[in-house]
Amino acid sequence: MKQTEIYLVRHAHSTYSPDEYGRGLSSNGHHDQKLLMHQMAEKHVNVILSSPYKRAIQTVEGIAQQHDKDIQLIEAFKERTLAGKPVENFQEAIEMVWHNESYAHPGGESNDEARNRGIDALKDVLKTYEGESIVIGTHGNLLALIMSYFDQKYDVTFWRNLDMPDVYCLTFEEETLVNVQRIWERVN
Incomplete structure (x- = not known):
């Protein structure tokens, strides 16, 4: 059976601004x-997909x-929308959606909604590029939500401990996850 490798890449550091689509990397992020x-460099890569966020x-x-390779933009890999407008206490708002996965702040997505969006897109990728090696540029919350679909140990604590950037290689046989390996290693 052909294995498909998915490299889920959380974006590097960016300086916060409310412009989700246009917000680029900080100088640390570029480094x-x-x-x-x-x-x-040594990984075999067939396809590169990304969230449309800069x-x-x-x-x-x-x-x-x-x-x-060209980068193909996939809207479904954008970050989860936490709320329709900026929240007063970000940590508190995140805790609420992780502890009640069907809850959504006004104008936002619940964990269930964001996870389903990410998993639907991932399943399309697995069908379209079966047996290939795919890099997907995405975001911390969505990455954790996608991984939590396969194993609940990928929870809010896992999300909090993600690096910027971070990379997890998920190996699949068809739609069955058979291995997870962290690739990113911060070297000073």
Whole structure:
């Protein structure tokens, strides 16, 4: 049976702004993006997909150039919408949606909704690119939600401990997850 490798890449550091689509990487983010490019240099990569958010695209750009691939934008891999407008206490707002997975703040997505969006997109990728190696530029909350579909140990604590960037290689046989390996290693 052909195995499919999915590299879920959480974007590198970006300076916060309310412009989700246009917010790019910080200088630290650009530095780490170059480290990530070197760590992914020896990996076999067939396809590069990304959230349409600039910080996710910029994080995988070096990998795309290195492997001479175009980046295909997939709307479904954008970050979960926590609320329709900025929340007063971000940590409290995140805790609420992780502890009640069907709850959504006004104008936002529940964990269930965001996870379903991410998993539907992931299943499409697994069907379309079966047996290939795919890099997906995405975001911390969505990455944790996708992984939590397969194993509940990928929870809010896992999300809190993610690095920026971070990379997990998920190996699949058809739609069955058979292995998870963290790829990113911060080297000073």
